[in-house]
């Protein structure tokens with residue numbers, strides 16, 4: 065009630081707001097014949113009038129988390145629009161919206177009204193609003209902002225909308241931050257961060273590169289940025305294979321290259337797997353998990369990797385069935401994670417027998433031994449089923465894990481047609497999505513993945529929008545992120561660091 069007098073005043077003010085452009089019926093331009101960049105990810109329902117804009121002077125918020133939603137919006141309006149930021153008015157503490165991530169946004173002659181049950185819904189409304197706002201026309205530099213006429217009702221199709229990001233030694237913190245901020249603007253709610261020898265551990269400083277850029281202070285900073293933008297960061301530690309913390313084909317090992325004294329912790333076969341029968345290995349892994357979990361401010365999930373491991377090659381691990389050793393190991397790791405307050409996530413491929421006809425065309429790298437785990441592992445584990453293939457008629461691996469009682473995420477990569485069909489299948493079967501980027505930090509794959517992944521996760525389908533139009537929308541959003549990060553260096557803008565690669569002089 066205390067806001068009522070202000071609200072009434074502002075509503076009266078709304079009558080004198082300036083309208084720019086013609087209404088649809090009187091427009092000189094046929095809006096059906098020109099392509100304008102879409103709002104990304106596509107809203108569930110939207111009526112946007114690009115030809116008609118109003119001064120952006122105030123935003124009225126209805127939200128059950130009213131004080132935090134108002135404070136958050138005020139902060140970001142100032143950050144995005146500076147001296148021309150609209151006023152933010154706390155409206156009602158009921159929104160009439162039941163879904164936690166849903167929102168509505170109405171922009172017309174009386175101002176902007178947004179409604180959501182939660183702060184998260186209000187964040188999504190504002191990420192949409194940012195795409196509807198442009199500077200006032202006709203001046204040399206910005207003299208205020210206008211917003212397109214719009215009526216939007218929106219909510220995501222997938223509840224779990226994650227992106228897996230690798231932090232390689234070549235990668236700097238700003239690059240990771242840029243991807244996280246972009247994920248937030250594309251309305252994703254989880255980012256898994258996998259350090260590739262870059263995490264600066266105190267409990268095992270030898271396990272990783274001494275100049276790794278993923279310091280605890282950077283992780284803390286990124287957790288804060290992500291949380292404020294509505295994204296939860298999830299740490300990853302590979303507890304089985306991939307112990308080298310380097311891509312296999314490059315032949316590096318983040319520990320053994322410079323610390324051969326720790327060889328007993330790894331299998332003799334190139335150190336790719338941890339030696340799971342060595343009790344010192346278990347101690348190391350548990351210590352690292354606890355350290356990473358605390359560094360990431362105790363999120364609800366922890367990714368334990370477990371993909372692409374090999375058969376053992378040491379005499380101790382060869383004495384018993386590997387399925388027993390593995391099951392004990394992963395169960396112990398999982399129990400520790402559950403006790404800490406999180407759920408483990410793991411890649412699926414070792415749980416399927418390679419060559420089994422049921423998985424033909426899908427990723428299965430397991431043996432009869434490792435595949436037995438599917439029946440013995442705790443159901444707290446979320447199975448991350450990675451499938452980077454072309455579209456399929458059916459997704460038997462997703463059904464298999466779901467049938468065993470696991471929660472499952474489908475994990476596409478850069479094949480966008482495959483991504484579309486597997487996410488559609490997942491959405492029909494109560495399965496979430498964890499997209500992957502791997503080393504594709506830049507270039508065509510970057511915008512292809514963000515665009516298709518976010519639209520599929522949020523809207524549940526792709527529209528026939530010209531390449532140039534959606535690419536413009538992507539780059540506009542990427543530029544917002546770069547502005548927010550206050551870059552000045554040429555290489556940090558856009559989706560390519562260089563237009564002419566520095567090594568090109570060798571080519572001719």
Ligand SMILES: [Zn+2]
Pocket residue numbers: 330331338339340341342376377378379380381382
């Ligand atoms: Zn061993």
